Amino acid sequence: MVAAAIVQTIGVTPAAAATIPVGSVQVVTATSGLTPGSSKTITAVCTSARPFVLGGGFTTTGTHIVVSELQPIDGASVDSYRVTAGFDEVGTSGSWNLLVYAYCSSTAPGWQLVPVTSTTTSNSFNQVIATCPSGKAVVGTGGRINGGAGQVELVTQGIGSVGPNRMSAGGLEDITGFSGSWSVTGYAVCVTYTSSLDIRLVSNQTASDNTITKNVTATCPSGMRLTGSAIWASVPGNAINLRPNNSSPTNVAATARNDSGSGSGWDLITYALCAV
Template sequence: MSEHVRRWRHATVVLALSGAAAVVVVAPATPASAAVPGLVRISAVSATNSTDFKTVTATCPAGKVLTGTGYEVNGAAGEVIVDDLRPNGGPATAPTSVTVGAYEADAFAGNWSLTGYAICANPVPGLVRATVTSASNSNDFRSAIVSCPLGKVLTGTGYELNGATGEAVVDDFRPNGGVAAAPTALTVEAYEADAFAGNWSLTGYAICANPVPGLVRAAVTTATNSNDFRSAVAVCPAGKVLTGAGYELNGVTGEGVVDDFRPNGSSIAPPTAVTSGAYEEDAFAGNWNLTSYAICATA
């Protein structure tokens, strides 16, 4: 074989190998992992009857942890107050379930039920539950601000009214943060729904984790008027999923009841939005509105 042919074949082999290397370099990258993998919504429903008090616990599937909470009162249309929305867990233990408790605000003859919602995910690094409890006395108003431990962010929320048994209502349940800022704290405020002589207190619960990619807070506010009912749906931005939520009643100071606080999704689909619905508990002539908050992370 001539020297010219040998050199031509050698050059061809080198070019082929170079082309193969180029193909490897430009191959599509593996998609990024979800910020909160395995996210689903679990529900549990109480019996339907006319009993004054209902409680239900929604528990995450084995191997998953609780990132957020929700509830729904079915059939009572403002006559029932959710007294407890209590995630389990602690300052060194990840929550795995939420207990919801509700009382009739006034005697109500109709049948009603209570649904508890647990937003659950595969284990999330650093997930814990933080708490703050207000003073216990007979004042008309309570406020509790619970902040995540330093370096952690807020994925979900909860509260508990202690000693009021249907005579106090949560008016604000507000995560901080914004469209470009991760929430890190929760403000919970409550008023007596009717005059109540007993002592009571308010506990705020924050579900917190190590920084979560893309975590933000979205918000939607209804019109302001004197209608009896409000509903607001807060939807996560495109490409994000719902880890938790909150709400705020503006201008009604104890006369409004959030009847629905319902994340969408299912046991096989991640939530991406939350619906908050509120009724006047008693006739109220003033103007008021409702804000729904969604806590969202990268899908």
């Protein structure tokens, strides 16, 4: 399912000024609309051959929904960002919405998408690390659960602090486990940087307790813009929302829920990749 997109050009730079010039970024959104359905896949497509830099997605008015894909796509002519979400093993009869954001730039020297896929496993946790080539830094992340049947949560994570060049994507089986086999794919969006100091990774974490819904925001240092993000919710939580704050973002908000009925403690971490 690909929804109609809304495109907005913004006059700010979300990465190093020497790398992505002012005015080169567009924000593209796509939505499923408020409808029922056991699974939804929505793609926000960059225009005019603009490379993808940053993405986000969130679900609304839905419980027992699991996000299994936050995937940047290197297309033959245009790039895009695809999000998939669907029912967990309980599901819901209500309507819910899936909204996707893609931030796309017409200029990103050295832009490269690095995908890595894990081995197939039936373990409760599996993880893979995607690394940028030498001289490049991570400015965006993505991940996808391959299999899982709504019982494996996608979690992503930035690695490092100054000039980070790695990210990880993982899968966490839900509190009841999953008897099948599955794998996880991680995506690092990489660009050539002027200075490693131009790109930073910051994170923020909630307390570990049994609160049902948790929200946390990671904010870029003063003078820096958001270029990418990642989200990690421990079991029995489930990440459902990863959203830049506006069309020239300086922070990213994350939301996760515990729909399992378990009173176990859990926490939520969000990561912001930032550049001057």
